Each structure stands twice: as C-alpha cells, then as structure tokens.
Amino acid sequence: MTDTDTSDAITMQGVSFTFGGPPILEQVDLTIRHRELVCVIGPNGGGKTTLLRLILGLLAPASGRIHVLGSSPRKARHRIGYMPQHARLDPHFPVTVHDVVLMGRLGLAPNLGPFKPSDHDAADAALERLELLDRRNEPFAALSGGQRQRVLIARALACEPRILLLDEPTANLDLPIQRDLYDLLREFATEFTVILVSHDVGFVSDFVRSVVCVNRTVRVHETNKLTGDVMSEVYGRDVRMVHHDHDHTEHHHHG
C-alpha cells in the first residue's frame, strides 16, 4: 500500500498531536474505508474533537501522516461535508433554513455575486432528504435543537461530500428520531463515507459494525465485542462518569 492509495477514505499513520503540554493524541494508526459508516466514541477531553479537526486539516499533527481521499487534509477538505454542533452558532442570526443550507454550496458556486439557481436546487434537494423542505423559508432561529441539527446535516450534504463528518448528530434527538437518523446515515453510507462522533455508546452499537474509541490512543472495536472491560479500558479512570453508557452497552449485549 502506498501513501496515495485511494482505496481508503482516511488513513492515519503514527499520528501524534499536542498543544504544547501532554499529548492529546499519541501514535494513532487508523484506516477508514470508502462508504464505511464509522462511529467515533470516547470520553470528553479524550481527543475526539482533535481527531476530527486533524481530519479536516484545521490542526496539523506534531508527527505522523494523514491522508484524506488520497491527498492532504487541507486539499481534501472541500470534499468533506462537516456538521458542527449547532450550539456553537448564534441562535438569533437572521437567516432562513434555506439560507443556511445554501452555505454548503460555497466553494462550488462562483466566488463573485450571488448563488446560481442550480445551487438553490441542490440546497432544496438536501433539505428534501432530511424531510425539511416544507420548513425552508422559516427562520433558522425558530427551529428546535434537533431540527437545527438536521438543517446542518442538510448543509453538509449540499457540499456534495465524499465524506460526511458529523459532530454529535444525536445530541438533541429523542430516541425514535435518533433511530430514523441512523437509518438515514446507513443509507448515506451506501453513497459515501459517514463518520459520526457520539458519546452515546450504547445506542450506536446497534447501528454500526465497529467503533473507533478515542482516549489519547485510538482503538477500533467490533461492536459485538464491546464489553464492559473494553469500555473501562477506553474510558479509563473516568469510567464512573460514563456509568450510564457502560450499563447500556452491557444491557444491549447481554440482555
């Protein structure tokens, strides 16, 4: 396998990262294949966000190599559809749902002047897939947390991504809606790679074949082998804080 092997969506070899203090990530080796549905889990502060930002090229590794779609993260970033956590955004910003999704067309639309009709169509098509087309003219601010998150997924889809990267997409959703979302993500994964970050281990283990566990180091686990022992290894001393998740995992696999 060469460095530019394009058969994998993302490869990381011996990647370490630090903000100057103790290492946030150490010697990470990771391969994510095309059209794979991957869930990234781990405790808060364990390096999930850092891993995400390395893939997006927003941070550079201290050592090691990262390839995204066969090139550097920065060069590949326009092929990644990214959904941030909506809580970061100003809830009073005067934009409609359609306006927000249109932002996904930046970089595809001409630099000068307004968006083209084809960009508006692509934005509406993305909203349609998230079943939000009837809300297109509503203010973004008027939506519930879960609906805003789906709008941001539509925005990521409007980028025409080869990799969809979702940061906590289920944080604000009720269980039945979470289920619908996972079904949709599995459908997406037949077209492109889908990577989601979640702290909700118990629930995702029903939907994905393997999880990427991040806690300074990175391990990939088959979900059917995700036992309490593995979980305490991943979460380390914080295991009491995630006792709820821990229980869920056991419940799903033994109950």
Next chain:
Amino acid sequence: MAEFFTALLDMRFLQLSALMTLLAGIACGVVGTYVVTRRITYIAGAIAHCVLGGMGIHRYVQVVNGWEQSRPITGAVIAALIAAAVIGLVTLKARQREDTVIGAVWAIGMAIGVLFIAKTPGYQTDLMSYLFGNILLISASELQLVAILDVMVIAMVAMFYKQFQAVCFDEEFARLRGVRVELFYLLLLGITALAVVLLVYVVGIVMVIALLTLPAAIAGMFAHKLWHTMLGAALLAVLFSFGGLAISYQPDLPPGATTIVLAGTTYIVVAILTTRKHTPA
C-alpha cells in the same frame, strides 16, 4: 418642523445635509447589520475614536503647510483604515488579547488627535464638532467623497454578500468551504471603517456606535434574512438621521445628539413592545 421643510427648499447647506443623511444611512444600515451579527460593536467604536487622530493630524498638517484645499475626510479615512488593519491583524494573530487591543487602539487614536489639535497653531479647531458631529458643516466636495465611499461599501457587499454572511454566521464552516475567512474579516473591518467615517459626519465620533447598531438591532427583531435586516436598518438609519436634522433645526438643537435620542428611544419602545408580544398574558 414646517420651518425646516421651507428652509430645505432654498437653503443649500440644508440640502447637502439632507443628502448626507441619505448616503450615510444606507452604508450604516448595510454595515451595521454585519457589526451587530458579527458582534464587533467595540471594534467599530475603537475605529471611530481613531478618526480623531486622523482628523487631528490632518488639521495640524493643513495649518502648518497652508493646504487650504485639503479636506479632513482624507485624514479620517486613512486613520480609520489603519485602525481597522491594526485591530484586524492583531486579533487574527493573537485572539485571546482581542479586548485589550481594541481598548488600546481606541485610547491611543484619541490621544493622538488631542495632542495634534492642542499643538495646531492659531485658531483652535472646534473639537466639539469632531466629537459630536456637525452635519450642517458638510461641503459639496466632501459630499462627493462621501458618495464614492458609499458606492465602495455597497459594491463590496454586493460582490461578496454570501462570503460575508458565511463568515459572520459560521466562520469555521466558511473556512472549510474554501472561503478565505481572514481576508473577508479584514474586508469587513475595512468597510466598517468607511461606514464609521461617514457616520462621524452625521453624529460625531462619540455616538457612531449607537447609530451603527441601533437601526440594525431594531430591524433584526423583525427580519429573518440578512439582507432584509440591511434594508430595514438602512431605512431606519436614514429616517433617524433625517428626522434628527429636521427636529433639531427650529429649536437649534445639536442634530447628532437629536438623532441618537430618536434612535435610542425608538429602540427601547420597540424592544418593550416586542417583549410584551412574546410574553404570555
């Protein structure tokens, strides 16, 4: 009020002032919307106070060299753009010190102005008209420059509306979509500087941020799209500054202060009324 409109028909200085409220109001609405949504009110304030430095240096150089034709607006534009560039570059390089940098630029710009005005030989320049504005003193040649600045601001926004919107709404996402966010942030501060200079003429250095933010804040309570907010804010800014001019004329009040009281009162009334509407009875 009737007296004002009679006077408006045949007094040239009033016509120039009225035209000035129109030009400044448009830029104010457009740029003010960005200032409010991107939360850079205090950067706009710092830029405004640096205008005193520019005007002070200009006045000094003008008197010492006897450049009668030169206009203070030149000094104002240069100082505002330098202030915007300094604040922009420093906040991009060292984000955690943002408020300190803004405060320092704010005070230093003003201090430079005070020093140069104090040392300008001969008749002391009217510091009050810089600080609190005097729209009635605008000349035809200055109005031409104002019109050029106005066109520059609007052309910039028309060309890059979608990038500016994306940078204000979600900077990180804009960066990931290939938008050069640092460049557009600096451009945004640049057009803010130009709008600030226009508003210095209308309401003076001290009150610029009120006229920049209040119309956009009022329009923002009703608008659901960025350009709707801009349109509403521009309309309100023209209304407030023209209204201030009209109301202040007969009782001989300072037009800048009258404009601000008008804008501030409207904001408070609208804020109270809309809060009532949303609170269950």
